Amino acid sequence: MTPEALAYIHALAFSSTRAWSAAEFRDLLDQRGMILTGDDRAFALLRVTLDEAEVLTIATAPEHRRKGLARAVLAQAETAVQALGAAVIFLEVAEDNDAARALYAQAGYAQIGRRPGYYLPKDAAPVAALVLRKALVAQ
Template sequence: MFDDYLTWKPFFDIAPMLLDDCRAVSDLHGQRFARQWGDGEIASLLMQPGVFGFCAFQTNAFFSRPLGGFALSREAAGEAEILTIGVAEKVGRSGLGWRLMQAALREATVRGVETMFLEVEENNVAAVGLYRRLGFEQVARRPAYYAAADGTRSAALVMRRDLR
């Protein structure tokens, strides 16, 4: 029994993002990005036509449903973009980012989207690798696009995947 406790792993369900999730999404966003998006910003986006998102909630927690990750996207005129995606550090490299991206790609396909875009910091090796494994290809590079807390700047890679 004790050995089972030592090998316990969290399990997550992927669910559509709701307005009630915006505070938790904002908190996690602030842990993962230099500039936190407030819950009002996220709610405002989520209420716009064409915007959709997903949350990964832990299902085997004892007293709550902790947020393990999120993805927020927007579609218009046959194209979609990942606005932001984040996975909690403690569950990084667990496949949660893959699952959130798959949910966003499926929803975009259902909505008739032909092409999905995203921007990623060029130095974020794990994310760039994930997006490449998902079939995204670099189509542009924006120098000095992202600003870190210490004032340094890094490039953004613009990536694209055809869905049809």
């Protein structure tokens, strides 16, 4: 997928916040340890550093939601980062994003922290980020 395609899907998926630009995606993709899974309907972008992985973003185009695509790209990404040696994976999710929180709960992620006022919606009050963690290998 091109940075432009990623930016387009991200803008559709995150219309109430600041979407990432094609230049930002290009810069991220040029970094070491980046994993991209998905297609023009949904994608996941992760970064691996040593034995840890971080979900940077998962985006699903609105017309393709509720089809299991986010679950599929997350599972593909988890497999890919584990193959690169990641033993644990972290992410942040907006406290008010019920759909994403349900996805992560079903995938085995547990809350380990909370960051008040982390997300800044365009026309609403700041929203806390929940920090989630999942072990990819038995510890």
